[in-house]
Amino acid sequence: MYDFVTQWGPLWGLLASVGQILSFMIALLVSLAFLLLMDRKVWAAVQIRKGPNTVGAFGLLQSFADFIKFMLKEIIVPAGADRPLFLLAPLLTLIFAFITWAVIPVSPGWVISDINVGILYIFAISSLGVYGIIIGGWASNSKYPFLGALRSAAQMVSYEVSIGLVLVTILLMVGSMNLSEVVNAQAGGFWNWHILSFDMLPVPVFLLTFPMFAIFFVSALAETNRPPFDLPEAESELVAGYQVEYSSTPYLLFMIGEYLNIVLMCALVTVLFFGGWNAPFDFAPFIWAPPLFWFSLKTIFFFFMFAMVKALTPRYRYDQLMRLGWKIFLPTSLAAAAIMGGVMVHANAG
Amino acid sequence: MLSAVTFYLLSATAVFSAMMVVLAKNPVRAVLFLILVFFSAAGLFILLGAEFLAMILIIVYVGAVAVLFLFVVMMLDIDFAQLKEGFIDNAPLGGLVALALAGILATTGLGWVSADNASSALQAPTPGDMTNVAALGAVLYDRYVFFFQIAGLVLLVAMIGTIVLTLRHRDGARRQDMHAQVTRKRTDCVEIVDIKSGEGIG
Numbered sequence: 001m002y003d004f005v006t007q008w009g010p011l012w013g014l015l016a017s018v019g020q021i022l023s024f025m026i027a028l029l030v031s032l033a034f035l036l037l038m039d040r041k042v043w044a045a046v047q048i049r050k051g052p053n054t055v056g057a058f059g060l061l062q063s064f065a066d067f068i069k070f071m072l073k074e075i076i077v078p079a080g081a082d083r084p085l086f087l088l089a090p091l092l093t094l095i096f097a098f099i100t101w102a103v104i105p106v107s108p109g110w111v112i113s114d115i116n117v118g119i120l121y122i123f124a125i126s127s128l129g130v131y132g133i134i135i136g137g138w139a140s141n142s143k144y145p146f147l148g149a150l151r152s153a154a155q156m157v158s159y160e161v162s163i164g165l166v167l168v169t170i171l172l173m174v175g176s177m178n179l180s181e182v183v184n185a186q187a188g189g190f191w192n193w194h195i196l197s198f199d200m201l202p203v204p205v206f207l208l209t210f211p212m213f214a215i216f217f218v219s220a221l222a223e224t225n226r227p228p229f230d231l232p233e234a235e236s237e238l239v240a241g242y243q244v245e246y247s248s249t250p251y252l253l254f255m256i257g258e259y260l261n262i263v264l265m266c267a268l269v270t271v272l273f274f275g276g277w278n279a280p281f282d283f284a285p286f287i288w289a290p291p292l293f294w295f296s297l298k299t300i301f302f303f304f305m306f307a308m309v310k311a312l313t314p315r316y317r318y319d320q321l322m323r324l325g326w327k328i329f330l331p332t333s334l335a336a337a338a339i340m341g342g343v344m345v346h347a348n349a350g
Numbered sequence: 351m352l353s354a355v356t357f358y359l360l361s362a363t364a365v366f367s368a369m370m371v372v373l374a375k376n377p378v379r380a381v382l383f384l385i386l387v388f389f390s391a392a393g394l395f396i397l398l399g400a401e402f403l404a405m406i407l408i409i410v411y412v413g414a415v416a417v418l419f420l421f422v423v424m425m426l427d428i429d430f431a432q433l434k435e436g437f438i439d440n441a442p443l444g445g446l447v448a449l450a451l452a453g454i455l456a457t458t459g460l461g462w463v464s465a466d467n468a469s470s471a472l473q474a475p476t477p478g479d480m481t482n483v484a485a486l487g488a489v490l491y492d493r494y495v496f497f498f499q500i501a502g503l504v505l506l507v508a509m510i511g512t513i514v515l516t517l518r519h520r521d522g523a524r525r526q527d528m529h530a531q532v533t534r535k536r537t538d539c540v541e542i543v544d545i546k547s548g549e550g551i552g
Contacts, residue, residue, distance in 0.1 A: 014352070085379075116481050120405035127413025131385070134417070138378060138424050150421070157417060177483060319526070 021112055025098060032259055033063035035300070039259075039307045046311035073248035078140060081245065085139035090250040093132030093257035097264070100125045104267050105180045107277050107291040118179040119167050122268065126163070126223065129261060130156045133232070136254070137242035148241025151318065152225060152232035158325040159222040165333035166216045169208070169340045170194060170272050183276030193275040203343055208336050213273045215329050217305075220265035222325065224258065226306060228313035229321055266302035267295075274298050357397055364390035377423045385416045402482040 037052060037059060044051030052059035077083055103118040105111040115121060130153050137149020171177050173194065174185045191198040195213050197205040222229040232241035243254055270276055275298075277291030316324070367386040374380040388411045395404035480488070490498050545551060 082376075082378075085382075115401065117401045117405050117483065120402065120409070124405045124408040124413065127409055130413075130417060131420075134420055134424070135382070146424075153417065153421070157414070160413070323528070 017112075021102075024101070024112060028098075028101060028260065028263075029256070031296075032256065032263065033067070034060070035263060035303055036063045036259060038300075038303065039310075042304060042307035043311045046308070067252070070248055070252035075249055076245075076247045078142060078245045080141040082139040082141065085135050086245075087250060089132050089136030089139060090246065090253035090257070091132075092135065093129065094253045094260075096125055096128050096132065097257040097260035100264055101260070101267075103179055104264070104271065105183055105276060106267075106295050108180075110292070111180060114178065114180055117177045119171050119177040119182070122179075123160075123164050123167055126261075127160055129257075132254070132257065133242050136246070140242070140245035142245055144239045145242045145244045148232045148238045148244070151238070152242060155225070155229065155231065155321060155325075156223055158322060159219040159329070162215055162325065162329040162333045163219045163223060165330070165337050166212050166219070167272070168337045169212050169333070172337065172340045172344055173197075173205070173209075175344070179271055179276075183271055183278065186275040187278050187282075189278075189282045190275065190280040193273065193278070195273040200343075200347065203347065205340075205343060208340055208343070209273065211332065212336055213269070215333055216272070217269060217302075219325075219329060220269070221306070221309060222321065224262045224265055226262065227310045228316050230315060231318055231321060262306055263299065263303060266299045266306065269302050270295060270298040353397055357394070360390045360393040360397070364394070377426070378420070381416065381419050381423050384419070385412055388412045388416065400482060402486055 040062075041051045041059075052062035055061045055065045077086055100122055102112040103115060103121050105114070133152045133156070134149050137145040137147075137152070140146070170182065174182045176182065176185075186193045188199075190196065194209050195206065197209055221227075225232050232238070233243070238244075243251060246254060275294075277295040279286040279289065279291075279294050281287075364387055367383040367390065370383040371380050371387065374383055388407060392404040392407045392412075395401070395407060543551060
């Protein structure tokens with residue numbers, strides 16, 4: 001991004017950075033409002049319902065109406081709850097969900113912080129997301145939230161491992177942890193995207209990256225507690241998991257954090273496997289559209305996939321979830337990381 | 351200027367939360383303060399230009415080790431009154447240990463001599479235009495590759511040891527066999543019987 005600090009001096013540079021961050025956050029929140037509506041609409045359409053259709057044309061303003069309602073309700077803190085921690089937990093969830101976005105490149109040069117260890121940063125911050133949930137469940141001083149928090153934490157820690165190994169596979173391919181370079185490595189048409197990687201032929205790298213994409217997508221579902229892995233919120237057993245005691249604004253913060261994480265995972269799938277902001281074909285009319293358009297289109301498509309998964313799949317049992325994570329995904333992604341190392345040595349030597 | 355402000359902010363947070371780890375009455379809060387210490391240390395690493403170490407510190411300690419700590423502490427049923435019992439009795443011994451530690455720190459600190467090239471190494475921690483990760487990789491996998499492998503082997507032995515110590519097969523426990531479940535046919539388990547009224551199944 002345009003380096004304000006060297007151009008304008010430290011103070012003005014700082015202010016400009018804060019301005020960038022604020023405008024990015026607002027853009028994210030506004031798009032989130034419509035993505036939430038889309039989630040509900042898709043879900044409704046699969047079940048042959050209409051979904052929200054009253055507030056605004058086609059229910060377009062439903063999310064804003066919900067927002068105002070959440071803001072105006074009273075915050076209830078349960079008796080015997082650890083008050084500071086109870087209120088800290090949703091804040092943590094929201095903050096960690098927001099700061100991960102700092103390294104996501106949405107368009108060439110459009111990234112808040114273009115750091116060299118972008119992939120590690122994402123991995124580090126997503127491993128922190130579990131704290132909001134554990135603290136929230138514990139501080140509620142209630143049994144259901146606590147059980148939900150324990151389940152959720154175990155689930156997130158398990159699937160983080162395979163997500164980390166998929167990230168390692170991709171960073172081995174690119175040879176850099178900078179996310180802008182990950183996207184640049186996929187420039188020049190959809191056959192160069194990591195999901196296909198035809199530029200690596202005759203080595204059939206897509207045999208590795210396609211399963212990696214599948215593992216990443218399913219792990220992302222588990223990591224964000226989405227169906228079919230929404231065991232922490234399995235309402236038939238645990239009411240609503242760690243969120244049971246939360247109401248009004250704190251609940252809203254949990255909700256926004258959760259959905260921000262889901263959209264982040266969609267953006268990550270786009271950046272890591274589907275060429276980020278690159279157009280599918282490297283000629284007109286495809287390159288007339290701004291890079292931001294392609295990035296958003298791909299991200300929204302994967303959000304649609306998340307919504308469809310929610311609508312179509314039944315919930316997993318807990319032992320099946322753990323089995324899938326530890327006995328299938330972990331060995332597969334570990335093997336893929338090792339094979340990818342070999343492939344890259346072969347490619348660099350040849 | 352900005353980095354000096356950040357340094358003092360992070361250091362003050364680190365020292366304060368390190369003290370709160372010991373002073374906090376609630377063990378869960380003590381663990382949370384410990385996490386804050388790790389966090390500030392990671393921030394200090396970034397100020398030093400060691401962003402890889404900072405990220406690894408957060409991933410390993412905050413993301414994995416501290417979560418397990420928090421799990422264990424939350425599951426324990428701790429009696430706070432019992433914890434404070436015998437504080438006065440043990441205070442002299444604790445004070446002695448604290449004094450000894452402070453003495454060790456003071457003697458090391460006073461006798462500290464920086465290497466001649468320390469300040470220049472601080473200016474450019476990684477050689478040339480190498481990134482942090484590449485520089486660390488060159489050291490770990492090139493110069494110290496055997497030590498690295500041996501460290502990995504030690505960890506592997508520890509891991510296998512833990513599994514061997516905790517693995518036990520109880521007799522009579524019903525275990526799930528995924529293969530048997532999946533390959534089971536309808537004919538193996540459902541039998542259609544034609545029951546005549548008044549006779550039942552013989």
